Amino acid sequence: MEFVFDWQRGARTGVSEAVLCGAKSPAQIGFILGEARARRARLLLTRLEPAAFAGLDEDARAGLDYDPLSHTAVLGGPVPTVAGAVAVVAAGTSDLPVAREAARTLAFSGHEALLIADVGVAGLWRLMARIEEIRTCRVVIAVAGMEGALFSVLGGLVSAPVIAVPSSVGYGVAEGGRAALHSALASCAPGVVVVNIDNGFGAACAALKMLGARAAG
Known part of the structure; x- marks a missing residue:
C-alpha cells in the first residue's frame, strides 16, 4: 500500500492536508493513521461515515475524537483555540x-x-x-x-x-x-x-x- 501524503502542506500553504475518507477502505485509513502516529502528527479526517468509523480496527480508532454529526475525526487531540x-x-x-x-x-x-x-x-x-x-x-x-x-x-x-x-x-x-x-x-x-x-x-x-x-x- 503506497500513499504520498503531503505532510508539509500546512507549513507551505497555511492549511494542513486532511484525509478525505469517503472513497477509502478501513485498511487505507488505518494505514494513514499509523503513518501519522509514527510522525506524532495531528490529523483531520473528513467524510468518515459512522459505518466506516466502526469498520476501523481498535488500534486505528485509538485516540480519535470522532464527531458523528459532521463525519469528522481528529487524531492528536485539541489545540488551544x-x-x-x-x-x-x-x-x-x-x-x-x-x-x-x-x-x-x-x-x-x-x-x-x-x-x-x-x-x-x-x-x-x-x-x-x-x-x-x-x-x-x-x-x-x-x-x-x-x-x-x-x-x-x-x-x-x-x-x-x-x-x-x-x-x-x-x-x-x-x-x-x-x-x-x-x-x-x-x-x-x-x-x-x-x-x-x-x-x-x-x-x-x-x-x-x-x-x-x-x-x-
Whole structure:
C-alpha cells in the first residue's frame, strides 16, 4: 500500500492536508493513521461515515475524537483555540452536518467558531436577533440549502466577507443543493464568495487563509 501524503502542506500553504475518507477502505485509513502516529502528527479526517468509523480496527480508532454529526475525526487531540474570528451561520438544523464540518476544521487549526443555527430567512427575526454577534466576527461562513437566500441577506448586513456554502438540503428543484449554489453565484450582495456544495471543509480553509492574509497585512 503506497500513499504520498503531503505532510508539509500546512507549513507551505497555511492549511494542513486532511484525509478525505469517503472513497477509502478501513485498511487505507488505518494505514494513514499509523503513518501519522509514527510522525506524532495531528490529523483531520473528513467524510468518515459512522459505518466506516466502526469498520476501523481498535488500534486505528485509538485516540480519535470522532464527531458523528459532521463525519469528522481528529487524531492528536485539541489545540488551544482563539474565539471570535469566524462565525458559522446555518440556515436550519438540517444544515448542521456541513456547519459542524466547517467548525471542526477551524478548531483543528486553532479557531473556535461562533456557531449559530436555525436562523434561515423564513423567520428573519431569528437572524436579526443574532446579527450583532455575527457582526463581531472577521469572516462569516454561511450554510444554507433550499433557495440559499441566507447568503445575500448576510452579505447585505455584515462588513466581513461571507463564504457561502450551499448545502444539499432541499427537495424538488432545490434537491442536491444546485438551487442554493446558483443563488450564491448570482448574489448581488458584494463580498459573497462561494465554495462547492456541502464543502464545509473548503469554506473553513478559505476562512483560515483570509485570516492569515489579514494578519500578515
